[in-house]
Amino acid sequence: xxxxxxxxxxxxxxxxGMMDCKKVLTETNGDEEKAIELLRERGxxxxxxxxxxxxxxxxxxxxxxxxxxxxxxxxVNAETDFVAKNxxxxxxxxDVAKQxxxxxxxxxxxxxxxxxxNEPDKTVQDVLTNKIATIGENMxxxxxxxxxxxxxxxxxxxxxxxxxxxxxxEGGNSELAKDICMQIAAARPEYLNRxxxxxxxxxxxxxxxxxxxxxxxxxxxxxxxIVQGRIGKFYGEICLLEQDFVKDPDxxxxxxxxxxxxxxxxxxxxxKGEGLQKREENFAEEVAxxxxx
Numbered sequence: 001x002x003x004x005x006x007x008x009x010x011x012x013x014x015x016x017g018m019m020d021c022k023k024v025l026t027e028t029n030g031d032e033e034k035a036i037e038l039l040r041e042r043g044x045x046x047x048x049x050x051x052x053x054x055x056x057x058x059x060x061x062x063x064x065x066x067x068x069x070x071x072x073x074x075x076v077n078a079e080t081d082f083v084a085k086n087x088x089x090x091x092x093x094x095d096v097a098k099q100x101x102x103x104x105x106x107x108x109x110x111x112x113x114x115x116x117x118n119e120p121d122k123t124v125q126d127v128l129t130n131k132i133a134t135i136g137e138n139m140x141x142x143x144x145x146x147x148x149x150x151x152x153x154x155x156x157x158x159x160x161x162x163x164x165x166x167x168x169x170e171g172g173n174s175e176l177a178k179d180i181c182m183q184i185a186a187a188r189p190e191y192l193n194r195x196x197x198x199x200x201x202x203x204x205x206x207x208x209x210x211x212x213x214x215x216x217x218x219x220x221x222x223x224x225x226i227v228q229g230r231i232g233k234f235y236g237e238i239c240l241l242e243q244d245f246v247k248d249p250d251x252x253x254x255x256x257x258x259x260x261x262x263x264x265x266x267x268x269x270x271x272k273g274e275g276l277q278k279r280e281e282n283f284a285e286e287v288a289x290x291x292x293x
Contacts, residue, residue, distance in 0.1 A: 061157060165182075
């Protein structure tokens with residue numbers, strides 16, 4: 001039995017019509033991921049990324065040394081958006097980014113066990129525990145990345161801590177690096193170039209594109225050629241160097257960087273709550289529990 005809630009959630013993630021959503025959910029016995037693929041194959045919905053299900057609160061930020069040779073990007077989660085605006089919480093997140101850059105932990109667990117660079121008599125876990133007690137909400141350090149290089153490291157924060165980007169650029173200058181950071185924030189590339197895309201991801205996309213062409217009534221041989229044409233658009237969406245430059249859509253990012261005698265070595269893009277599900281509050285249920293409790 002397909003519920004109205006399942007249909008609603010699929011509509012939100014794909015933009016497809018209610019009846020289309022109900023139909024594919026029925027066909028897939030309620031399997032949402034398979035339903036999304038069916039909608040795409042039929043040309044009804046665009047790719048629905050898991051990262052679209054952004055819900056957790058907290059903050060993402062970066063730390064870059066003055067010489068731009070060392071940088072870190074971190075995400076720290078909290079229960080409510082209200083805490084993300086708390087100056088004590090924001091200061092703690094900034095300290096965590098600096099800790100990652102300076103102390104180079106391999107994992108979140110190792111980071112938590114390190115002595116805090118600001119309070120050497122306490123571990124990062126101790127400081128975090130104290131913040132939880134002081135602020136009154138559960139918090140957790142979710143993830144981080146660290147760059148160290150002889151090249152140039154630049155960062156960008158968007159939406160007051162909603163999106164953070166870290167870029168390593170060989171050659172070029174800070175202005176170009178900032179432009180690349182803003183491109184990454186706006187266009188959400190998943191990979192640097194097409195060589196970086198896992199082969200199984202490409203094959204899966206080609207299967208979907210072929211199904212789309214067949215469903216459009218194209219013969220098998222013609223469908224194969226259409227796939228080869230359309231796969232370029234796929235790369236243009238997920239690969240940074242193949243994307244249209246946001247400041248000049250007539251130019252590809254790769255060509256822009258090349259024209260400046262530069263090379264993008266790597267990048268990291270964190271979006272607050274990416275891939276996490278938000279806790280849904282049911283206030284009527286909560287009140288009922290308190291009354292009956």
